[in-house]
Amino acid sequence: MSQSGTGQSGADLALPEADWSPASLRAQFPILHRQVNGHALHYLDNAATTFSPLRVQEAVAGFENHSRANVQRGMHQLGVEATDAFEAARGSAARYLNAASSEEIIFTSGTTFGVNLAAHCLGQLLRTGDEIVVSVAEHHSNFVPWQRLCERLGLQMKLIPVQASGSLDLDGLETLVTERCRLVAVSHVSNVTGSVTDLKTVSRVARRRGALLFVDGAQAAPHGPLDVQALDVDCYAFSSHKCYGPTGVGVLWVRDAVLQTLPPFLVGGGMIERVTCEGTRYLHGNRRFEAGTPPLVQAVGLGAALDWLMELPWPAIRRYELGLTTRLLQGLSAIGGLSLVGERQPQGRAPIFSFAIEGCHSHDVCQILDDYGVALRGGHHCAQPLMDSLGLTATSRASLAVFNTREDVEALLHALQRTVELLR
Amino acid sequence: MNGAAEMYAGGIKELAAAHTGPESLPDPDRTASVDNPFCGDRVDLQLALEGDRVTAIAQRVRGCMLCEAAANVLARSAPGASRTEIEAARDSLQAMLRGAKASGEWPPQGWEALAGFEPVRRHKSRHGCVLLPFAALLEALSPATGCPLD
Numbered sequence A: 001m002s003q004s005g006t007g008q009s010g011a012d013l014a015l016p017e018a019d020w021s022p023a024s025l026r027a028q029f030p031i032l033h034r035q036v037n038g039h040a041l042h043y044l045d046n047a048a049t050t051f052s053p054l055r056v057q058e059a060v061a062g063f064e065n066h067s068r069a070n071v072q073r074g075m076h077q078l079g080v081e082a083t084d085a086f087e088a089a090r091g092s093a094a095r096y097l098n099a100a101s102s103e104e105i106i107f108t109s110g111t112t113f114g115v116n117l118a119a120h121c122l123g124q125l126l127r128t129g130d131e132i133v134v135s136v137a138e139h140h141s142n143f144v145p146w147q148r149l150c151e152r153l154g155l156q157m158k159l160i161p162v163q164a165s166g167s168l169d170l171d172g173l174e175t176l177v178t179e180r181c182r183l184v185a186v187s188h189v190s191n192v193t194g195s196v197t198d199l200k201t202v203s204r205v206a207r208r209r210g211a212l213l214f215v216d217g218a219q220a221a222p223h224g225p226l227d228v229q230a231l232d233v234d235c236y237a238f239s240s241h242k243c244y245g246p247t248g249v250g251v252l253w254v255r256d257a258v259l260q261t262l263p264p265f266l267v268g269g270g271m272i273e274r275v276t277c278e279g280t281r282y283l284h285g286n287r288r289f290e291a292g293t294p295p296l297v298q299a300v301g302l303g304a305a306l307d308w309l310m311e312l313p314w315p316a317i318r319r320y321e322l323g324l325t326t327r328l329l330q331g332l333s334a335i336g337g338l339s340l341v342g343e344r345q346p347q348g349r350a351p352i353f354s355f356a357i358e359g360c361h362s363h364d365v366c367q368i369l370d371d372y373g374v375a376l377r378g379g380h381h382c383a384q385p386l387m388d389s390l391g392l393t394a395t396s397r398a399s400l401a402v403f404n405t406r407e408d409v410e411a412l413l414h415a416l417q418r419t420v421e422l423l424r
Numbered sequence B: 001m002n003g004a005a006e007m008y009a010g011g012i013k014e015l016a017a018a019h020t021g022p023e024s025l026p027d028p029d030r031t032a033s034v035d036n037p038f039c040g041d042r043v044d045l046q047l048a049l050e051g052d053r054v055t056a057i058a059q060r061v062r063g064c065m066l067c068e069a070a071a072n073v074l075a076r077s078a079p080g081a082s083r084t085e086i087e088a089a090r091d092s093l094q095a096m097l098r099g100a101k102a103s104g105e106w107p108p109q110g111w112e113a114l115a116g117f118e119p120v121r122r123h124k125s126r127h128g129c130v131l132l133p134f135a136a137l138l139e140a141l142s143p144a145t146g147c148p149l150d
Helices: A022-026 A054-067 A077-097 A111-123 A144-153 A199-209 A296-311 A314-333 A362-371 A384-390 A406-423 B003-009 B012-017 B065-077 B083-098 B112-120 B124-141
Strands: A105-108 A131-135 A156-160 A181-187 A212-216 A235-239 A250-254 A272-275 A280-282 A338-341 A352-357 A377-379 A395-399 B030-035 B042-050 B053-062
Touching (some): A054 A296, A077 A296, A105 A111, A111 A212, A111 A235, A181 A199, A314 A352, A362 A406, A362 B003, A406 B003, B042 B124, B065 B124, B083 B112, B112 B124
Antiparallel strands (some): A105 A250, A235 A250, A272 A280, A338 A352, B042 B053
16 A cells, blocks of 8 residues: 555665565465365455464464463463453554554454443543544444444534545535534445545544544555554544454454543453442553453454564565556456446555446356456445446446465456456 | 356346336335344335235335346236245245255245256255245335335
8 A cells, every 4th residue: 555645654674675575475375376166266355354374373373372362461471471462462452553552552353342441441432413434444343333423422514525436525524514513434445445545634633622533544554664643533443353263253443542541341350459348440541442362362362463464574575565456457447347446546555446237247247256266356345325326337347466476366367357257 | 157146147137137126116015124133235115015916116226246146036926926936936945045955836826937046955044035025025025024115
């Protein structure tokens, strides 16, 4: 993803650019060497779930085989090691986001849980008549929790519209975000179009009105280290499984000044200060939001994935990715009847490409592409309000990861041409 | 040719292109709108009834080729059928897709075009696409959920 305006830092890179190549990366992903339907696998569904490198798998296995125990309360050696590994993962997440402190990191089960947690907790601070501003381009995970909150509390939900390209139309934002607005919730990167939200503009308007800014970072986080302080946002959520880590874990970062004001969400063990028959006093800070045994193994794996990501030579990767993006956009535009959904320029976007083909439904397209070992996603991509806004029912989506190569792009374009010939 | 291509190279493509039946009825007795939550495909359906038998059917389909093809089979075969007969046809289709033995003949009499969906059997993720129009029709026919028009 292009660095400009994304808050993606790419700094402190441990691996020299000269040592990097797509082949060197691919060697770390054994799954890439399997075949699908008699063809080499060309996996282009990374925006849904991507693969884990050996280093992550080894970290998970290492924890399972040597240090598996519960955290925080174990009085034995394994408990100490497990706690150290878990907290080290928290530290990795904090460094990846450039958070002011690892105390601002809450481990969740994924972005969806992070949004629900925030909606529930923030909701307890809101009153009837307050307003929430969300964009129509959101993934359902960053739409339905706010919609439900508004229904439950009698809040007004206002919507940021999109341009014809699917990018957010921020022209009317100053008017949309009024003094009654308490929260603005937007995604950093669209899971449909790959367009990057101008968070600095959104933040500036939200700040002026005294509203908090919640960001769904599920599609931005996989594309390099971030700087939530520079982005000037209040909450940032992302998932591990899109960031080369295990499934079932994610991160919700909340700015400390906001975190300290939030009431608890789930309650139980691990988040209390004292429980008596008369009542309960809760811990302060991030631990207040991690009731029960957290996803220990998954968090350790996520920490390894984020460490691995922070060591990648992002400037070189982005140059390579820009080349793939340019070729993919050019190749897609050459297919008759294909309409790209989203910006057409290769720069300043994430490598997520949605398209519709006249006379060919995306499910049929993706099903036939699978015959060629090309894995894409078809459907509404959990973004039905966006689809409605754009007058679409479904699109096919290709999304790149750091291990994708020119061969993957050419395989997609070749198979797509054959698919269109078959379906028409 | 193998895999999904075989499925599309068969009769399904022609069946989907047939566009049998209207998209709306002048005076429908029942309506239903059913979505496939996994993919967003939608079937909006209107029915005219005489007793428990379908006399006319209209559908607006927003779906893939398999869904369109199944809707067209319904448009051909549902008029004149009762709810019980339609349920039996759906059950036979479902059994065929699952590779199970159907309780009746396959394909059911009057629903011979359903045989065109046999290549879908091995594509489990697409079974729901074929069954969606049946779900809409049976929902419309269900006294509990079908929406009668005043």
